[in-house]
Amino acid sequence: MASLKDLRNRIASVKATQKITKAMQMVAAAKLRRAQEAAIAARPYAERMDKVLANIAASVAGKETAPELLAGTGKDDVHMLVVFTAERGLAGAFNASIVRKARLDARRLIGEGKTVKLFLVGKKGNDMLRREFEKEIGERMDFRGVRNIAFEQAQGVAEKLLTLFDEGAFDVATIYYARFESVISQVPVAQRVIPVEIAEEDDGEHAASYHYEYEPSEEEILADLLPRNLAVQVFRALLENAASEQGARMSAMDNATRNAGDMIDRLSLSYNRQRQAQITTELIEIISGAESL
């Protein structure tokens, strides 16, 4: 049985922990708002970009001059998995669920006899994957010191990918990140970025596709547009991830705060009980001592 002093210390320490989790929850809530706004603000650009790309892709589709970024290398042997995770933990299952998705895909691809390469963005993914996939991990990047994700960071990742692609280091690239649905729901997704996945037109608006004039030529525009599209997709992944991370952390810390509260209640109860038992014992001792006289 723990002594009263032990219990007192225990309660004090759980209270201190609760203060920390509470503070982390509030910080996450504040950051979440900003991250969410940024993620939403970035959506129109990515959507318009998809539309423009779909337009051009339709007009160059099937041509031999179609760039490899759009049409692929014609092979499917080397897969590059780009896994975006957070720099820090304590965000519930956020990092684990992204990593799990990537890990399953990596195992499946290896099982199919493909070569898998990993490009890890964020420290946590590296921590979690390096044991199993030590020799697959090629590139690593992290944004430790970066406060707010800006387009430059996305461009950095995209440029690295493009350089590797130009060197023929891989055939297919897929990015893994968590799409922000709501504070309590973040869905890990895998999105193929090289070759580009062209969204199916669902509104039928562009079905009667225009015959565009291009200036400069289609090829030159595509050569400019495709790398930019990659950066935009990466940027979107980073922003969605940032919002998801804060959302996950907020609900994880909310749970932790509540658990700490429950624990304090339980500990206080047994503390009080023990204190009363002690007082009772003392009283009995005094009374029985007095009676024996």
Next chain:
Amino acid sequence: MADPFRFELVTPTALLVSEEADQVVVPGQEGQFTVLRQHAPFMTTLKPGMVEVTKSGGETERFYVRGGFADTTPESLTILADEAVPETEVNADLIEAHLREAEEELEAAGGDFHRHASAQKRISDLHDVRRWIIPA
């Protein structure tokens, strides 16, 4: 008068304009062009320069864009800009910063003819913008 059409100006971080416009002047890579309603479908890259929007109400607004794409259809114009700043917020420092970046790109281009040429063009476009911002 000109019929209005849908005009949108978006950057990776924001949707800056989304409204009806009568006329928009766009700094296309191979020359400035004006878009009215019923413009032929046209897609071009942009050079650094000013986009001038005449809104349905008749007032005009200008934006500095650093580059990007314009997607023109008979009913709409969408500009996907790398970076766009309203005229009132443009200052010399911003242009100078972009100029420096372009100059670095020129240095980095080395023997790559294509890169060299595009960086050089960029610099001269930016000089034009600067002249417009700070009248000599």
